[in-house]
Amino acid sequence: MTTALAPQQYQDCIEACQACAVSCDACAEACLSEQDVSMMVDCIRLDRDCAKICYTAVSFMASGSVHAADVCQLCAHICEACATECEKHAAHMDHCRQCAEACRRCAEACRKMAQGAHSMTA
Numbered sequence: 001m002t003t004a005l006a007p008q009q010y011q012d013c014i015e016a017c018q019a020c021a022v023s024c025d026a027c028a029e030a031c032l033s034e035q036d037v038s039m040m041v042d043c044i045r046l047d048r049d050c051a052k053i054c055y056t057a058v059s060f061m062a063s064g065s066v067h068a069a070d071v072c073q074l075c076a077h078i079c080e081a082c083a084t085e086c087e088k089h090a091a092h093m094d095h096c097r098q099c100a101e102a103c104r105r106c107a108e109a110c111r112k113m114a115q116g117a118h119s120m121t122a
Contacts (some may be wrong), residue, residue: 069117
């Protein structure tokens, strides 16, 4: 069984996931350079988890997997958690602000993609 989503719907989500993954990788690296790295541990861990699930979601969508919507739902959940953590530091760290914004955009794109995919198979 293949998914019935139009390629453009995938493309928007793929682009959001790619941008989020890059932003999370950059944020984690920047956090490692902060003066008090110990206060950034949760942020770094979530950045890494988020980047991994975003790259995974891209792979599932690119291959047209029937499980792409399920992976995107999980991706949205992890992106929201990462955004919430990054927002704690956003006022003082621009990399965290940018990451939080990318995570929110990705979560929204993933939810939209997953809802579209599930409504097509229902």
